Amino acid sequence: xxxxxxxxxxxxxxxxxxxxxxxxxxxxxxxxxxxxxxxxxxxxxxxxxxxxxxxxxxxxxxxxxxxxxxxxxxxxxxxxxxxxxxxxxxxxxxxxxxxxxxxxxxxxxxxxxxxxxxxxxxxxxxxxxxxxxxxxxxxxxxxxxxxxxxxxxxxxxxxxxxxxxxxxxxxxxxxxxxxxxxxxxxxxxxxxxxxxxxxxxxxxxxxxxxxxxxxxxxxxxxxxxxxxxxxxxxxxxxxxxxxxxxxxxxxxxxxxxxxxxxxxxxxxxxxx
Numbered sequence: 001x002x003x004x005x006x007x008x009x010x011x012x013x014x015x016x017x018x019x020x021x022x023x024x025x026x027x028x029x030x031x032x033x034x035x036x037x038x039x040x041x042x043x044x045x046x047x048x049x050x051x052x053x054x055x056x057x058x059x060x061x062x063x064x065x066x067x068x069x070x071x072x073x074x075x076x077x078x079x080x081x082x083x084x085x086x087x088x089x090x091x092x093x094x095x096x097x098x099x100x101x102x103x104x105x106x107x108x109x110x111x112x113x114x115x116x117x118x119x120x121x122x123x124x125x126x127x128x129x130x131x132x133x134x135x136x137x138x139x140x141x142x143x144x145x146x147x148x149x150x151x152x153x154x155x156x157x158x159x160x161x162x163x164x165x166x167x168x169x170x171x172x173x174x175x176x177x178x179x180x181x182x183x184x185x186x187x188x189x190x191x192x193x194x195x196x197x198x199x200x201x202x203x204x205x206x207x208x209x210x211x212x213x214x215x216x217x218x219x220x221x222x223x224x225x226x227x228x229x230x231x232x233x234x235x236x237x238x239x240x241x242x243x244x245x246x247x248x249x250x251x252x253x254x255x256x257x258x259x260x261x262x263x264x265x266x267x268x269x270x271x272x
Contacts, residue, residue, distance in 0.1 A: 190268035216244030
């Protein structure tokens with residue numbers, strides 16, 4: 001007996017399992033019952049959102065339909081106005097085509113018409129199927145004094161008169177051109193005149209330079225510019241007429257004074 005009791009004491013048996021099973025079942029039932037209201041609340045919220053979305057979609061469709069109707073009416077109005085404008089343009093083009101066809105007919109008649117002394121020409125065909133009747137030209141009236149008419153004398157007199165008028169006009173033009181003052185081209189030249197050494201008399205050198213005289217030459221201001229080692233060069237300005245005096249002439253005339261002048265350079269040349 002004691003051994004059996006010891007066996008059952010050592011053996012692990014769950015005598016209260018049914019009670020624990022009932023407690024677990026009640027627990028899960030309570031959890032499920034408490035989650036149903038939350039699920040129903042979420043479902044109701046979703047249904048409300050869906051209903052609101054459907055309502056918004058219906059309103060949007062109704063507004064777009066109204067706008068579409070308005071745009072369609074405006075489009076129909078524009079189409080009608082374009083049709084009217086197209087019709088008027090077609091009418092203008094048709095009128096222009098008709099006028100051009102008439103003009104072509106007249107040109108064709110004028111091209112085919114003979115000299116005025118010839119017989120009248122019949123109607124010429126036109127491109128648009130119509131015809132234009134050429135006006136009959138009346139025969140030239142014969143003058144009884146045709147035999148006494150000088151056919152060449154008048155032409156010679158007219159040629160002589162025209163030649164005389166031409167010569168007179170040329171003479172007047174030449175006189176007018178001669179009286180008109182001509183523009184004289186001038187230039188301003190700055191010359192650098194270098195002496196041989198520092199002992200050269202610069203006053204005498206300038207006197208020699210200014211002694212150069214030519215038609216169209218006018219001397220201006222001058223100054224002495226240091227070069228180095230006590231040597232100074234003469235910088236002198238002059239105004240010349242381009243047709244009469246050139247830089248080559250000035251250099252040639254100034255370098256003739258060999259006792260004072262070593263070289264002549266053009267420092268500046270400007271048109272006036």
